[in-house]
Structure formats: C-alpha cells, structure tokens
Amino acid sequence: MIILTASPYLWALFGIALCIGLSVVGAAWGIFITGSSILGGAVKAPRIKTKNLISIIFCEVVAIYGVIMAIVFSAKLQNIDSKDLYTPSNYFTGYALFWGGITVGFCNLFCGIAVGITGSTAALADAQDPALFVKILVVEIFGSILGLFGLIIGLLQTGRAGEFAAAK
C-alpha cells in the first residue's frame, strides 16, 4: 500500500506546520482588516484608537492558540530510527497530529477573519457614537469562541495519540 510507505513524521509535521501557519494567517488577516479601519476612522475621531486595541488583541489571541497547540503537538515528536518507526501506534500518532493541526489551523483562520471584520465595523461605529462600542464587542466575543472550539477538538483528537516510540 502506497499510503503505508509515507512516513508518520510527514503527517505529523505537516499538521504542526499547518496548525501554526494557518492560525497566524487568520490572526494577521484580522489584524490588518481591523487596523486599517481603526486608523482610517481615527483621522476624524482620534479618541477611538486606544479603546479599539481590544479588537486587535482578540485577533492576536487566535495566533496564541496556534502557538500553544503547535508546542503541545511537537512534544510528541521523538527521534526514532526508520527501521523501528512503522508501528500502528506511530501511524495513529501521525494521522492524529495531521488532522488535529488542520482543525486548529482552519478554525483559527476563520475565527481571525470573522473577528477582524467585526472589529473593523465596531471601530467605525465607535467613531460615530461612543456608546455603541461595548454592544458591538458582544458580537466579537461570539466570533472568538470559534477559535476556542478548534482548540478543544484539536486536543480531543490528539489526546490519546502516544509519543513516537520505537517498535519493541
């Protein structure tokens, strides 16, 4: 079977790379959407700039989730010689880390973009009427729980995958 000749390390490391890579893309996308709106709106209403940094922090948190999960996943990596590597337990660890990383990465990507779009409109509404900011922050909180869902499912998927271990 061709699929069994692919090293479990290939699966595991693609998962870890996509976990951190996609999370950071989501955070960056959200930050530039929100940041450009804050800066544009603050030209006529400079008072908005400090309060709306909260939206930028909500986007940044998504990148922190990605970093934490990448570190947790990479704790399972051990250096095993390839003649001892191809055990069922190691295959399972490889697959679990791949799909766990994809889960965390894509959920954080969508969460970051959603929080960014909402933060951008919150800044522009705040520039027109200061009382609106706190109410629109509720929408951002609904958006940011999506990143948390990805984190939970990533942990559940990889929870029972053991470390890479040599065949006995």
Added chain:
Amino acid sequence: MADPVDYCPVYSPIFGALGCTSAIVFACFGAAYGTAKSGVGLSVMGVLRPDMIMKSIVPIVMAGIIGIYGLVVSVLISDGLKQKMPLYTGFIQLGAGLSVGLAGLAAGFAIGVVGDAGVRASAQQPRLYVGMILILIFAEVLGLYGLIVGLILNTKSSGTC
C-alpha cells in the same frame, strides 16, 4: 483459511480524523461567515438606531449555535477514534462529520446574508422583525438536519476488530 481482507487496516484513523476535522472546520466557517456578515449589518444599523442593537443580536447567536452543532458531532466522533479500528468505523465517522459540517456551512451562509439584510430592514420598518426571525429559523433548521443525520450515523459507528 484466514480471511485475506484486512478489516482493521492501519490507515483507518485517517478517515475518522478527517470526519472529526471537517465537522468542526466547516461548521466554524459557516458560523464565522454568519457572525461577520450579520455583525457588519448590526454595526451599520446601530449608528442610526442604537435602541435596536440588543434585539438584532439574534442572527449572531443563531450563527454561534451552528458552531455548537459542529462541536457536538466532533466531540462524539473524537471519542470513537482509536488506533485499531475497523475501516467501516472510519468511513461512518467521515460521513457523519461531512454531513454536519457542510450543512452547517450552508446554514451559516444563509443566516449571515439574511441576518445582514434583516437587521438593516427592520431598523427602517419595525414590522419586519418577526419576518426576519421566521426566515432565520428556516435557515437554522438546515444546520439541524445535518446534526440529526450526523448523530444517526455516529450511533452506528461502533465495531470491533
């Protein structure tokens, strides 16, 4: 003579974990789209009618519920992931995850577009609020259909090697 077909191959978890991932990832995509699109409508509307903001949070809550549908099926699937599991179980988990995920994606898109148009319209014409809620319920129920099919499939997924 031993059965030549291996019913519990080593690569079964690929499909199971793909099902778990697609349940939460696609549902999150739908929920994120619904939250962002309705949030934009709410922010634009809230400048002119701040009193209607709390009533207009409803589309955003409904988009969040779509995310919870995906979370529920994902947790149930991840409970059944094992190293030695039948290929049958892996395929059932794939089907369950895709059904709730793609249905949640569609429902989230519908809730987002309807919520955006609905909050802007009901700020100008208050009698439209009930109509918006009715249309949102029809959109939400699409995600519920995916959840039902995903749960039914998942209860059949157990098998021994």
